[in-house]
Amino acid sequence: MSADASPPAVRATYRHGDLREALVAAGLQMAEAGGPAAVVLREATRRAGVTPNAAYRHFADRDALLRAVADAAQGLAADRMEQAVAAAARVAGPAADVVAGPTIGLAKDPAADTAFDPAAGLAADARRMLRGVGTGYIAFAREQPGLFRTAFSVPDHLANSADPVKAGALGRTPFQILGAALDAWAAAGILPPERRANAELYAWSAVHGLGMLVIDGPLRGLSADMVTAATSRLLDMVERGL
Template sequence: METNRASQGAKAGYHHGDLRNALITAGVELATDGGPAKVVLREAARRAGVSPTAAYRHFAGQGDLLLAVKIHAQQLLADAMERVAASLPPGDHPGAAAERRLAAIGRGYVGFALEHPGLFRTAFSHSAPGAAEDTGWGGVTPPADNPQYRSYNLLSQALDELVATGRMPAGNRPGAEAAAWSTAHGLAMLLLDGPMGRLPATDRDAVIVRTTDTIVAGLLVPRGHPGSR
C-alpha cells in the first residue's frame, strides 16, 4: 500500500507539472525496495506514468537520477538523527546535554540503517560515471549548505558542542568526525550485512547503546580531570 501511495503521488506531481520531483519520488521508492541498484530511470518513468523520453528531459541518465535519490536519502538520514536527538528530555547541564546529543545522533544513524536499509545503502552509493557528482569535498570539511552532507554536519556540530561545554579537550577535536562516523557506520554495516544481523532485538539495541556511549566516552575529558566541567 505504501508503494502504491507513493506511486500515485509521483503521478500527481507530474500532472501538476513537476515531473522531476515525481521521478525522484519514484526513485526513492525503488531505493527503498532494493537499494541503489534498483534505481533505474526507465522504471522510475514507468512508475511516474511517463515515457523514458520524457524522463530524459530532466535527467541526463541513470546516474543523475541516482544522485538525486542519494541526496534525498541523506536528507532522510539526517532527519532521523535529528528526531532521536530532539526526543531527549531537557537537561540542566549543557555539557551533559551535549554528551547525550552526540550519542543520540549516533543511535539515530544506526537506527535509520536498520529501518531503511535500501535508502541507507543508497545514501552512500556512488553515482554512475558521468553523473553530476559533487567533487568539492575531500572528506575534511564539507560545504555547510550542501544537503548531501547534512548528516556529517550534524555530527560536526555535536562535536563542537562537546568542546564548547568543556566536555571534550580541544586537542581531541581534530579528526573526531572520522572516528565517530566510521564507528557508527561500521556498526550499521555489521548489523545489516554481518554476523551481528543475527542478534535478537534486545541484544542488538544494547550493542547500539553501548557502542554510541563508547564513542562519546572516548572523546571526553576524564571525570575529575582539571579540565572537566
C-alpha cells in the same frame, strides 16, 4: 506488489510539471524497497507516467538519478537524527540533567554534582546530543535499511557533506548534525581542542560501520535487542575514546 501507491499516472498535459521531483520520489520508493541497486531508471519513468527517455532531460544518466535519490535519502536520515537528538534532549526533563540510560560512568569532576556546576550541565547535554546522533543514525539504518544504504554508500565527496540538497527539514545535513554535537562536546570541555579536528570522521566511522554491518554486512541477522545493546556499547566506546 499488486496495488501500488501510484496509479499508472495518466497525465493530461504534455508537460509533466515537475518530472525531476517525481523521478526522485519514485527512486526513493524503490530505494526504500531494495536499496541503491533497485533504483531503476525505466521504472521511475513508468511510475511518473512518462517515457523512459524523458528522464534524460533531467539526469545525465542513471547514476545521476541515483545520486539525487541518495541526496534525498540523506535528508531523510537527517530528519531521523534530528528527531532522536530532540528526544534525547527531552528525556533530560526540565531541570534534571541526569545521565540518560546506558551512559556509563564517566564523570570527570566528582565535585560537581546535580544542579550547581554549569559545566557539568553542558557536558551532560553534549553527551546526550551525541548519543542522540548515533542512536538516530542507527535507528534510520534499522528502520530504513534500503534508504540508509542508498544514502551512505553511493560515492560522494567530503566536500559535499554540507550540500543543502542533503539537508533535512531543519536545514542540516547528517554531517552537520554530527558536527554540531561534537562542537557541543568541545564547548563543554569534554573534548580536548586538539582532538576536535576531524572528530567527525571517527565518530561517524564507528556508527556508520555498525550501521552497515548490521543491515547488510556480516552482522546482519542480529536481533533487535542485540543491535540496541551493541549500539549502546558502541556509543560507550566512542564516548570513552573520542
